[in-house]
Amino acid sequence: MRQLHYPHINETLYHGTLPNGLQVYILPKEGFQKTYATFSTRFGSIDNRFSIGEEPPVQVLDGIAHFLEHKMFEEPTGDIFATFASQGASANAFTSFDRTAYLFSATEYIDQNLRTLLDFVQHPYFTDENVDKEKGIIEQEINMYKDNADWRVYTGIIEALYEKHPVHIDIAGSVESIRQITKESLYTCYNTFYHPSNMLLFVVGGVEPEQVMQLVRDNQAAKTFPELGEIRRYFEPEPQGVRKQRLEMKLPVSLPKCMIGIKDKQPVADAQELQRQDIVTKLLLDVLLGQSSQLYQSLYDDRLISDSFGYEFNSGNGYSFSIFGGETRSPDELLDRVKQAVNEVREQGVSASDFERTRRKRIGNYLRMLNSPESIANEFTRHKFRGGDLFELLPIYESITLEEVNERLRTHFDWEQSAISIVCRESQ
Amino acid sequence: MLPTKRFKTFAISLYAGVPLAENTVTATALTPFVLRRGTSATPETIAFRERLDNMYGTGFGFDVYKRGDAQIVQFRLDVIHDQYVSSSVSLLQSALALLGEVLTSPAMEPGVDHAFRSKYVQAEKQTLQQRLEAIINDKIRYAAERCLEEMCAGEPYRFHALGQIADLAAIHERSLYESYRTWLDRACFDLYVVGDTTLSEVQEMVASAFRAGDGQPAVYSKPAAGSHVSEVKTVVERMDVSQGKLNMGLRTRTTYADDQYAAMLMYNGILGGYPHSKLFMNVREKASLAYYAASRYDGIKGLCSIQSGIEIANFERASHIIQQQLESMRKGELSELEMSQTKAMIVNHLREMQDSAFEMIAYDFNSILTGRERSAQELMREVQAVEADDIVRVADDVVLDTIYFLRDGKEGGEQ
Numbered sequence: 001m002r003q004l005h006y007p008h009i010n011e012t013l014y015h016g017t018l019p020n021g022l023q024v025y026i027l028p029k030e031g032f033q034k035t036y037a038t039f040s041t042r043f044g045s046i047d048n049r050f051s052i053g054e055e056p057p058v059q060v061l062d063g064i065a066h067f068l069e070h071k072m073f074e075e076p077t078g079d080i081f082a083t084f085a086s087q088g089a090s091a092n093a094f095t096s097f098d099r100t101a102y103l104f105s106a107t108e109y110i111d112q113n114l115r116t117l118l119d120f121v122q123h124p125y126f127t128d129e130n131v132d133k134e135k136g137i138i139e140q141e142i143n144m145y146k147d148n149a150d151w152r153v154y155t156g157i158i159e160a161l162y163e164k165h166p167v168h169i170d171i172a173g174s175v176e177s178i179r180q181i182t183k184e185s186l187y188t189c190y191n192t193f194y195h196p197s198n199m200l201l202f203v204v205g206g207v208e209p210e211q212v213m214q215l216v217r218d219n220q221a222a223k224t225f226p227e228l229g230e231i232r233r234y235f236e237p238e239p240q241g242v243r244k245q246r247l248e249m250k251l252p253v254s255l256p257k258c259m260i261g262i263k264d265k266q267p268v269a270d271a272q273e274l275q276r277q278d279i280v281t282k283l284l285l286d287v288l289l290g291q292s293s294q295l296y297q298s299l300y301d302d303r304l305i306s307d308s309f310g311y312e313f314n315s316g317n318g319y320s321f322s323i324f325g326g327e328t329r330s331p332d333e334l335l336d337r338v339k340q341a342v343n344e345v346r347e348q349g350v351s352a353s354d355f356e357r358t359r360r361k362r363i364g365n366y367l368r369m370l371n372s373p374e375s376i377a378n379e380f381t382r383h384k385f386r387g388g389d390l391f392e393l394l395p396i397y398e399s400i401t402l403e404e405v406n407e408r409l410r411t412h413f414d415w416e417q418s419a420i421s422i423v424c425r426e427s428q
Numbered sequence: 429m430l431p432t433k434r435f436k437t438f439a440i441s442l443y444a445g446v447p448l449a450e451n452t453v454t455a456t457a458l459t460p461f462v463l464r465r466g467t468s469a470t471p472e473t474i475a476f477r478e479r480l481d482n483m484y485g486t487g488f489g490f491d492v493y494k495r496g497d498a499q500i501v502q503f504r505l506d507v508i509h510d511q512y513v514s515s516s517v518s519l520l521q522s523a524l525a526l527l528g529e530v531l532t533s534p535a536m537e538p539g540v541d542h543a544f545r546s547k548y549v550q551a552e553k554q555t556l557q558q559r560l561e562a563i564i565n566d567k568i569r570y571a572a573e574r575c576l577e578e579m580c581a582g583e584p585y586r587f588h589a590l591g592q593i594a595d596l597a598a599i600h601e602r603s604l605y606e607s608y609r610t611w612l613d614r615a616c617f618d619l620y621v622v623g624d625t626t627l628s629e630v631q632e633m634v635a636s637a638f639r640a641g642d643g644q645p646a647v648y649s650k651p652a653a654g655s656h657v658s659e660v661k662t663v664v665e666r667m668d669v670s671q672g673k674l675n676m677g678l679r680t681r682t683t684y685a686d687d688q689y690a691a692m693l694m695y696n697g698i699l700g701g702y703p704h705s706k707l708f709m710n711v712r713e714k715a716s717l718a719y720y721a722a723s724r725y726d727g728i729k730g731l732c733s734i735q736s737g738i739e740i741a742n743f744e745r746a747s748h749i750i751q752q753q754l755e756s757m758r759k760g761e762l763s764e765l766e767m768s769q770t771k772a773m774i775v776n777h778l779r780e781m782q783d784s785a786f787e788m789i790a791y792d793f794n795s796i797l798t799g800r801e802r803s804a805q806e807l808m809r810e811v812q813a814v815e816a817d818d819i820v821r822v823a824d825d826v827v828l829d830t831i832y833f834l835r836d837g838k839e840g841g842e843q
Contacts, residue, residue: 009512010436031434034780079713081703086765088772090702107779108772136716143671144719144737147567252668254561292477301551306558327562357481364485364508371435373783 014209021197035205036373043193044098053229063173066095126183156421157259163243164236256424258331264320271387438623439785440505444615448584454591455607461552471535496651496728528637571673575832579677622785666837672740673834678732681825690810691818696725697770760820
């Protein structure tokens, strides 16, 4: 087990790689009552075409990673939530574009809970009957999201930006696709992506690192996993341009909701570069669109945005885009105004004072995030799966230059690469 | 004030509560929207927000909500401990000073006495109106709020914490300023700070940051007991939705102030608080009728509510299964396992609270609201001691009041 000290943020992380390939990270937090653990696999909604070793590639149905996540909670002995509850733990899971995470938080019976987490995720139990039963539940989940305007406008913009890359496919799939899922297809995914060498365990809280590591080691040593060839993921080449410039959907909402997206022509592949680009772009979005920007205030004064206005930068294997938006009385006017203002900043360049102020703010947000065991575990895993390190962000923040931010502004904000997604009511 | 070294930040929370009342609810709701625009020292909103950014992105936010029959305005600040950054002044002191300004020294209309900045009042009226209109966008929340509104039709609790659109037109910069002054005089104010500091240090900072009046501090009054339920009220509302939302409102006779509070927490936990609860197991896992089916207990008001999202055609079936669970609670069909699982979950939640500064604050605030002192440790002991009979006793007093169903059909629909 290695110890990694991060003096500037006052944290020490423990890391070990087990013989079966599982990555284990432990972050002791003195004085914390709770232990929070996530057990994550690098398998998300975008991993829909893949191969192992020399075997031919497999194409799987939309929504299967999420379906699998649901089904893992069932064991021959019943629902695993009940086991966690008996041990005072609240358990949950989520599926994103590029990973699936299983998690619990508890203040007692940490050893039992850790074993339960490792054991249930490493024990698939799918039958024709229980797979069928889950379809009704997931259909209701899909229907719930259908009525959710924020979700629709969000998935809408990604659908408008991407044509081939599976990031544009809804994480839950569609009612039609999930109806075709079988236990066999679930096992195919499971046997590929739930191999320990494709997974990461993160434990944070009031724990003793040596003890936790020993427990995990013993637990894993008692199980056998077949050798797994290299996992390859296949993505069809994505055209540079956007798929559709505009996408409109109808739902009963009080005001139109809109998201504007900008797609990078060439997603970055190198891990270090990806992490740096992530930070630089997020800082840039803060400068341009943050609450203390001139643009934000003038849009707010003219009632083109409300407190619901937000923005984010999202990137991963083969995709990279910014989106921003919220409620607005006029999506088109909003787009025009943002274009105009951003173009002006692009010509003059971001000012040194705006840059410094925003850098400070981002550092503050970063440190604040480190109060939360949940955020640490989730963000750490996200960064690690793409080759980065969450605890190394402070030096990056400190080394970013104004020139870098201006350069990113020039390359990223290419309006040829933009699209708009709108949800409004019939009459709007 | 809770001193601790666990966090990298100081958490600051200021609560201001007044009774929910028709003639003040909207002005009170609008007040923090206007106050957050700027202060007399930093009247321009951009400059105000730059001030926060320069304090290492100090988090500043507010919320308006109902607790019992009180309307609470809460301001929150989250500021980095100076240890992690190179700051020449104490960030905690700067944050408290800023909060003091926000509350007592707002941006005023130049050249006019006793009036907020007109521009801010106009803009924030719009914002508040849009917020109220947007309630309909989130169907899960909308259904939950409509259910309680129908259930409490004759009580102050029927009002939305953000007020009423119809009141907004009559509000202007002078009238709002006057309402604000009255609010300052009458509201119960409670300030919390959690972080690596001491009470005396904070007291000193607060004394210079807030111009506290010399009147007696106000206290919260007990929420009105709900009306007697003679017949279950059923409300069906139609809208263009894919999924039906079936909600139920229940009256209980138990609040945080009562000795039976722990038993009521257990009641809600076994009924629908968790994935092992009766609602989740029977509506979702056994019948595959829903993705979510849960209950929530509001211990300040003494209400319990049930939420589920279902296929519209399954209304009767889901409603029947949910009512069967209520009946099962009344009959005391509580297994040892349900008891022990639910106890473990509640106790775990109470312990986990200690890891979040804002959750610790929110818990302590219950004692201010109800006048009942009860530490998290005490509540844990009380929960551990609850027996099945205690739950049956509180279950006897739980009465189904309102069934609310949001379903497909013409937009706007019957109301």
